[in-house]
Amino acid sequence: MTYDLPPALPPTATPADYSRIHFDPAAVPAKRIVGLLACQRDPLLRSLNSRVVAARPASDAPLAQKGRDRKKKGSEASSAATSAAPSGAATPTGKLWEVELEDTVIFPEGGGQPWDTGVLRVRDANGSEHAFAVEACVRRGLDAVHRVRVPEGSSVDFATLEGADAVAEVHWDRRRDHMVTHTAQHLLSAVLDAKGLPTLSWGMGQFPSIDAPYVELPRGLTWAEAQAAEEECNAHIREGLKVWIDVTMQGDNGEVRDDERAGDVEREFRGIPKDYTGGVIRHCNITGVDRNACCGTQCPDLSHVGFLHVLPPGTPHLSDTPSSTTPTRLYFVAGPRAIAHLQHASRELSRAGQAVNVGRNDLHERVAKIEANRFEQAEGAKAMKGELARLVADAAAGTPGSVVALHRAEKATHDFDFLSAVAGAWCDARSADTIVLTSAVPAAPPALLLVQSKDHDRAKAVFDAVKAALAGSDKARVKGGGARGRYMAKVDGKWGKGEAEALERVLAELRA
Numbered sequence: 029m030t031y032d033l034p035p036a037l038p039p040t041a042t043p044a045d046y047s048r049i050h051f052d053p054a055a056v057p058a059k060r061i062v063g064l065l066a067c068q069r070d071p072l073l074r075s076l077n078s079r080v081v082a083a084r085p086a087s088d089a090p091l092a093q094k095g096r097d098r099k100k101k102g103s104e105a106s107s108a109a110t111s112a113a114p115s116g117a118a119t120p121t122g123k124l125w126e127v128e129l130e131d132t133v134i135f136p137e138g139g140g141q142p143w144d145t146g147v148l149r150v151r152d153a154n155g156s157e158h159a160f161a162v163e164a165c166v167r168r169g170l171d172a173v174h175r176v177r178v179p180e181g182s183s184v185d186f187a188t189l190e191g192a193d194a195v196a197e198v199h200w201d202r203r204r205d206h207m208v209t210h211t212a213q214h215l216l217s218a219v220l221d222a223k224g225l226p227t228l229s230w231g232m233g234q235f236p237s238i239d240a241p242y243v244e245l246p247r248g249l250t251w252a253e254a255q256a257a258e259e260e261c262n263a264h265i266r267e268g269l270k271v272w273i274d275v276t277m278q279g280d281n282g283e284v285r286d287d288e289r290a291g292d293v294e295r296e297f298r299g300i301p302k303d304y305t306g307g308v309i310r311h312c313n314i315t316g317v318d319r320n321a322c323c324g325t326q327c328p329d330l331s332h333v334g335f336l337h338v339l340p341p342g343t344p345h346l347s348d349t350p351s352s353t354t355p356t357r358l359y360f361v362a363g364p365r366a367i368a369h370l371q372h373a374s375r376e377l378s379r380a381g382q383a384v385n386v387g388r389n390d391l392h393e394r395v396a397k398i399e400a401n402r403f404e405q406a407e408g409a410k411a412m413k414g415e416l417a418r419l420v421a422d423a424a425a426g427t428p429g430s431v432v433a434l435h436r437a438e439k440a441t442h443d444f445d446f447l448s449a450v451a452g453a454w455c456d457a458r459s460a461d462t463i464v465l466t467s468a469v470p471a472a473p474p475a476l477l478l479v480q481s482k483d484h485d486r487a488k489a490v491f492d493a494v495k496a497a498l499a500g501s502d503k504a505r506v507k508g509g510g511a512r513g514r515y516m517a518k519v520d521g522k523w524g525k526g527e528a529e530a531l532e533r534v535l536a537e538l539r540a
């Protein structure tokens with residue numbers, strides 16, 4: 029049997045059997061612990077009349093949302109421009125207070141779901157109502173602690189607020205984004221788990237990010253696998269499967285001992301936080317699909333999710349072997365975030381098409397062609413540079429002197445690869461001598477220096493002398509080194525007449 033927890037919450041569209049309490053709550057204190065908060069018993073409730081139980085000044089140290097905004101370098105889902113956050117928002121002023129309420133619709137973060145924000149309404153001594161921003165809400169032990177911003181000069185004295193009536197209102201767009209994504213994650217994890225792909229972790233950026241959340245799986249997926257998972261999720265969403273929460277006392281291992289369980293589909297049991305003791309255990313159920321320990325706010329049925337899209341994985345299109353056999357993130361979007369994310373993706377697709385002057389439908393083919401051409405041209409340029417390097421070396425092969433200098437000022441050959449190719453070919457013809465190659469292009473600093481000889485000691489001596497001459501009084505100007513007869517350095521700053529003359533002078537000394 030299940031029990032009611034009085035007082036009843038204001039009615040919403042959430043079914044009465046959403047939150048099923050499997051123990052006699054007679055001994056449950058009036059101040060609701062995390063696990064039994066109004067937001068966890070009715071996820072559609074947006075506002076609640078409650079009472080202040082405690083209020084104290086908060087430390088100003090910024091809170092870190094628990095590791096959720098991390099971005100994986102090079103992931104397909106990360107993008108600098110995908111946040112819809114308003115830029116230039118004013119920094120809030122005023123003192124931060126920590127407020128605990130008897131009950132609240134503002135969810136403290138947990139289970140991977142970021143905290144809610146919202147508004148706290150209280151009255152001043154004259155009975156006038158004032159609204160304060162709830163900037164965050166965190167769980168401390170069994171308590172939900174609201175971080176409330178109180179502007180300077182407010183007529184509400186938070187130090188005397190204990191026992192006062194208060195209204196908590198949740199920032200609904202933010203909650204809906206987090207909640208729908210969290211329910212979608214349970215659904216996707218359950219579908220993948222049934223295919224032998226357990227979820228190792230999951231994460232989402234907080235509202236208003238439109239970055240794709242992820243589930244981390246033991247390996248990468250093929251496109252076909254990802255698409256199959258997406259289709260299965262969307263079939264369940266279309267069915268509008270019912271979601272409900274079983275609440276049991278902590279200490280009896282979370283078991284529900286009656287017939288109301290979702291069947292034998294329990295997926296995993298995530299650890300309860302160490303500082304959460306004496307509370308309850310919540311199992312989130314999706315009819316016939318999933319049963320999983322969870323403390324988040326979950327949609328009462330899957331129709332709230334609307335749509336789920338699994339982003340194509342990093343495995344090449346049409347490949348039937350996943351390219352990764354180690355833990356890999358699979359990105360997805362659902363609900364309102366899916367709409368914003370896909371709108372952004374669509375616009376980016378159009379921009380990319382415009383950048384290469386082709387319609388969106390032909391974009392992939394065009395880009396593949398451009399890439400093939402680019403590769404062919406790069407290979408051609410490499411071959412030509414190799415041939416040019418040999419010609420340049422041949423032309424300098426007859427230059428007299430034990431130390432021969434060669435200067436270049438061509439952007440196309442302003443790189444150490446080219447200079448090395450010239451030096452290598454030259455040294456093959458002049459095994460007893462040393463070549464000093466410099467390259468300077470005003471538009472592409474720094475200048476380059478390469479010294480090479482088959483006489484390794486001689487190469488080092490020449491390099492050290494040239495380096496000192498070019499550096500002058502600014503030792504940090506020339507950086508580089510080498511070994512076994514080949515030395516390379518970059519020369520910062522302008523390359524002009526002074527540098528050419530300094531080089532000329534030191535070479536004359538070396539030849540003497």
Ligand SMILES: [Zn+2]
Binds near residue numbers: 139210
């Ligand atoms: Zn969860």
